[in-house]
Amino acid sequence: MTDVQARILRAMVREGAKSAGEVHTATGLSLAAVRAELTFLTGLLFSHGKQAWEAALTAYDHAAERRLGTGPDWEAALAASRALQAKGGTREDVLFFLRRAGFGKVESIKALHQLEGLPIAKGKEAVHLSAVWSDRYRADEAFHDELEAALKQLGEQE
Structure with missing residues (x-):
């Protein structure tokens, strides 16, 4: 998972963002960056469910903490x-x-x-x-x- 993907998923899963504009506002990423990842991530989110992505984000956050x-x-x-x-x-x-x-x-x-x-x-x-x-x-x-x-x-x- 990339940092951009993690930021987008965090906005969708944890902050409830439902559109590219809401993700853009929540993350500060450009709309182009959001749109580039959103189609891919939305499909994965719906196919695997919110709990699976919450677990993935938690694991990502722990890995980031270890890196830092x-x-x-x-x-x-x-x-x-x-x-x-x-x-x-x-x-x-x-x-x-x-x-x-x-x-x-x-x-x-x-x-x-x-x-x-x-x-x-x-x-x-x-x-x-x-x-x-x-x-x-x-x-x-x-x-x-x-x-x-x-x-x-x-x-x-x-």
Whole structure:
């Protein structure tokens, strides 16, 4: 689910918006953006029902809270990570726990920063090179290389 889709669904499901104009007013999105998503989302809403979409929005909101490092899931994960460390758990153990709990690389970096006082750059390196995230290493390196090449090409065009 995209952020735009979530905003539209939230307006429809939670705020009762029934038209593109009402969704536009409730979300502040352009009418073009609303109309682009509304046909697709309305069909899904009616085929799956309001309760299913409420559950999807709740899950989306919890995921957003985790991305931002706020909310009960984040605090509970940090507390559990601290307890794991207190019992002798390693950095790899903490990263394994966080990944199994559904947290991504960015949240893992933030957790290392908060738990160990590790600078963000060092946390990024630790997570990127960890055994826990080794399955993502090649894809992430390729993405990084492509991004650098695109930025370099963009700089050369100016």
